[in-house]
Amino acid sequence: MKSSKVRLDKLLSSLGYCSRKEVASLIREGIITHTLNLPLKNDTKASHNEILFDSEPLDPPMGMVILMHKPVGYVCSHDDGEGRLVYDLLPERWRLRDPKISTVGRLDKETSGLLLLTDDGALLHRLTSPKHKVPKVYEATLDRALSGNEAEIFASGTLMLNGEKTPCLPAKLTVIDPTHARLEIVEGRYHQVRRMFAAVGNHVTALHRCSFGTLTLGDLEAGEYRLIDAQSLTD
Numbered sequence: 001m002k003s004s005k006v007r008l009d010k011l012l013s014s015l016g017y018c019s020r021k022e023v024a025s026l027i028r029e030g031i032i033t034h035t036l037n038l039p040l041k042n043d044t045k046a047s048h049n050e051i052l053f054d055s056e057p058l059d060p061p062m063g064m065v066i067l068m069h070k071p072v073g074y075v076c077s078h079d080d081g082e083g084r085l086v087y088d089l090l091p092e093r094w095r096l097r098d099p100k101i102s103t104v105g106r107l108d109k110e111t112s113g114l115l116l117l118t119d120d121g122a123l124l125h126r127l128t129s130p131k132h133k134v135p136k137v138y139e140a141t142l143d144r145a146l147s148g149n150e151a152e153i154f155a156s157g158t159l160m161l162n163g164e165k166t167p168c169l170p171a172k173l174t175v176i177d178p179t180h181a182r183l184e185i186v187e188g189r190y191h192q193v194r195r196m197f198a199a200v201g202n203h204v205t206a207l208h209r210c211s212f213g214t215l216t217l218g219d220l221e222a223g224e225y226r227l228i229d230a231q232s233l234t235d
């Protein structure tokens, strides 16, 4: 990515390194430096790849996409009062970035699996917009054995969820064994997978998202994440 030049104090503060005011003293202390040792001031126009902090290249610029393996027990919220947050799994400084990093949709606290996060508002909007119908695959563990008609009901496009006015779009169920199934949905309604199974008289005891569009977790362990190329989401 070709990075444009911005004021140094704006660049460093937007990446969460320090406040704009602190930049001048960090330059004096030799913490913020130029890769070619050029002199710096708080209002120097610099591009992202010219600057070092503590002799290290800066964190990725705006336009980050993070693919995380969300563990059970973490909440997709910015509100500290809600318990352990998925943002706690990222470097602390990333929580101070502006624009801020947000989850692309949400997974429930008790759901594990593939979660995307980004600071790119337009991308976030595109990936969560109902228009785009990104397929998402979940593996569900069920309390009771499947009765055999669920695949047909889910595929019908007529399943109504409690309290909703429009039926769920057709979804694809693949039975793994009587109490385990894979479900592909293209919407992102609140607690959708759990509510779809509830609507056919079952109960989800564990839920894991294995894919989002063409993306999968690969060998990421629960709690781990990696940066991905935003381009891989729009191809």
Ligand code: URA
Pocket (backbone or CB within 6 Å): 106, 107, 108, 111, 190, 191, 192, 193, 194, 195, 207
């Ligand atoms: N459906 C659910 O019920 N929960 C999730 O976290 C995601 C989809």
